Amino acid sequence: MTEQRILHGADMLTERGRAEWDAAGVQVSALVDNPYKKDFPLLATKPSLAFLDSAATAQRPAVVLDAQRNFYESMNANALRGLYKLSVEATEAINASRAHVARFLGLTDADARDIIFCRNASEALNIVASSYGGSVLAAGDEVCITIMEHHSNLIPWQQVCERAGAKLVYMYVGEDGVLTEEEMRAKIGPKTKVVSAAHVSNVLGVENDIKLLASIAHEFGAVMVVDGAQSVPHLQVNVRDLDVDFFAFSAHKAFGPLGIGVLWGRHELLEAMPPFLTGGEMIDSVTEQAAVWAPTPEKFEAGTQDAAGIFALDAALTYMEGVGYEAIQMRESALVHTCMHRLADLDFVRIIGPADPALHHGVISFNVCGIHPHDVSSILDMDNVAIRAGHHCAQPLLAHLGIESCCRASLAFYNDSADIDKLISGLQHVWSMFHGD
Amino acid sequence: MGEGIYNAALMEHNAHPDYKYEMENPTHTHEGVNPSCGDDIILSLRVVDGIVEEAAFTGSGCAVSQASADIMADLITEEPVEEVKRLCELFLAMIRGEACEEELEDLGEAAELKSIALMPARVKCAELGWRTALTIIEEEL
Known part of the structure; x- marks a missing residue:
């Protein structure tokens, strides 16, 4: 040198x-x-x-780290469970973050019920593949994804297709990495039940035309699933404008904490889906042999949530909006x-x-x-x-x-x-x- | 700015490997792969009367995997199988930081790869040739 x-x-x-x-x-x-x-x-x-290497995980601003610490120092209690003040505050922090995520994705506070917190985008996509895909796919059906998918939006579909006897169909791109309408129309058809695509590729950096994909998927009655892990850090997302049915992202790539993922889904789809994980917090009532599921989002949030992380995600979104x-x-x-x-x-x-x-x-x-x-x-x-x-x-x-x-x-x-x-x-x-x- | 593991010896073995060629009449051949990085080595040995008379490899991968395999082939040629096994295990122990300085003399040039232990992500690359040789010895000899 x-x-x-x-x-x-x-x-x-x-x-x-x-x-x-x-x-x-x-x-x-x-x-x-x-x-x-x-x-x-x-x-x-x-x-x-x-x-x-921010596409692998971003760095976090001090306000996010402070928020995480503040949660543990000033409002740490198990959210949802307790009837005492501290637990109520923790619950409110989660709800406020949920509403913030909804607004961040172009929705309203009322849509917060359709924001599901999980561990990461991979888990969010597993929820869709397993709970939605698992309940609608039958032998002969097709799931259509792009060749540029991260394994997290590929293996869950491989798995559910194998179980259902469905076919996993790929949309390919040329050297320039661009997915053409011609290719979309060649692969999406009457057998397609699900189209799932990265909003932005983690290798090529290209943005897929999600709006177009969604409109073609809907022509054939398929749902449109979007892996937004690489888009949220760079592009403003409005799920209504994109007209998609599911959207997943990870907090840690968007300057938030590790260990928090977000899934948004259309309310009627989430309501009809079976839970992904089961256990505490996700039920209305339980008897010795049966259980009644809680409404969404709790139905998909079994067990104690990482409330501090969810609170820190709220701070990360505020920071991004500030920039x-x-x-x-x-x-x-x-x-x-x-x-x-x-x-x-x-x-x-x-x-x-x-x-x-x-x-x-x-x-x-x-x-x-x-x-x-x-x-x-x-x-x-x-x-x-x-x-x-x-x-x-x-x-x-x-x-x-x-x-x-x-x-x-x-x-x-x-x-x-x-x-x-x-x-x-x-x-x-x-x-x-x-x-x- | 240091050269780290990429010293002159490693770069020379990578650029001009003496033992990277297709052997004509091997008695044993085994492919070693690191799936996560695509390192791929096909190691061939010609073992006669318990002696490794010839060692050679083909394949592709990073400089560390290719140079380390070349250094190994040089070291084990004309050695008895038992000694090859000992040297391979010694090399792996060195990488784990479990070998003492005196023992390392037996590894000759390969001892220069000791600092790979400081680069955990690259350990598999350095080990590939040696692990492949051990697999041949343990499974086929």
Whole structure:
């Protein structure tokens, strides 16, 4: 690593990159300055770290960590159960968070009853596959998903299809990662009972046209399920506008705590579904041989909930709303444009997915020619650059693309131009270690 | 900026492996795979009268997996099977941090991979060739 490689900010921009920034309406200085980093204790205390793995899990702002602590310090009691003040406060905290999530997804407070808290997006999707899929699918039916699904929106459907004798049908994408209407219409048909798709791909970063998918699914009477794990951190979601039937996301990718997932479903569908897990809190009455289920959402929330996490999610949503999706998107768009242009200038790097930066929502996957992604990641780690390397829990997609594994840099609004500088100089370091200077 | 595990020896074995070729008449062949990262090694041994006369591998994967397999093939060639077993177990013990310095001398160049223990995510890569050799010895010899 030579001294002249360590350059910063605008100095490192190519003319092409600079033009794109201006086109995106963002000043060069806007990415050098970082007004957000101070909000995130881990980032603030590790200034030399370039954290480029937010698609795996985001960092959390201090307000979220404080909320979690405040819950335990001031209102810790088992929610729903107790008749005393503290328990009532805990219950109210959960209900307030539930209503906030509903508004966050474009719904009203009255729709809070259709917000189910679970552990993560994977569990949310398992609830849909098992409870909804398990009760409607029969032999000969089809479930239609995209080839870009994360395993969490793939294996639950594999499992339920196998049990029901149903067929799991894939919608494929081209090299550019774009799912076309032609492909949707070729695969969704009268046998389709469920269409399930990632809102944003965790490998390609592309956004699927959920509104179109939903309208085609509904033409054939199928329900539309959306895995929003990768979209919620980057895109404003309105489930009514998207006209979908189920929507799942994870708090931990949206600057909230680990261990909290959200499932929203249409009320009439949730009401008709059997529970996923059973036990305490999810019943109206129990006799020795039978039980009557509680109404939704309690029906799907067996056992003691992570009330502190749910309270902290409320704080995370408030924080995101404070930053605002407009600011988030503008900054991320500028970061992605810059990062992709800088990567394109490295002739030993091949970007995976669309060439147009505007189609990447926070995620840029790539490979370094002839060097295994795990070696790339390990060497970048020596330079304090954190990226993900591997199959990204999307093995069928990688097989479809003809690769075994890849590197992934994922960005959030708390990243800045110094992070991109470190990634680029780190990749030059990787190349020079394998090929000399 | 350090080179960590990626020292000159490892990079040399990765770039110019002496033992990465298809063996003509192996007595034993076994494929070792790390499914999570796609490392894939097909290890071939020619064992005659209890001696590993020839060791070679083919496959693909990261620099750590390929270089470690090459270093191993060099170490075990012309060694008795019992000694190969001991060396493989010693290597795995080293990775777990359970081998003493004196013992490590027997591993020669492979001892330089000791610091992989500090990179838990990469341990499987370094172990692949050695585990595959042990599988052959334990299941086929």
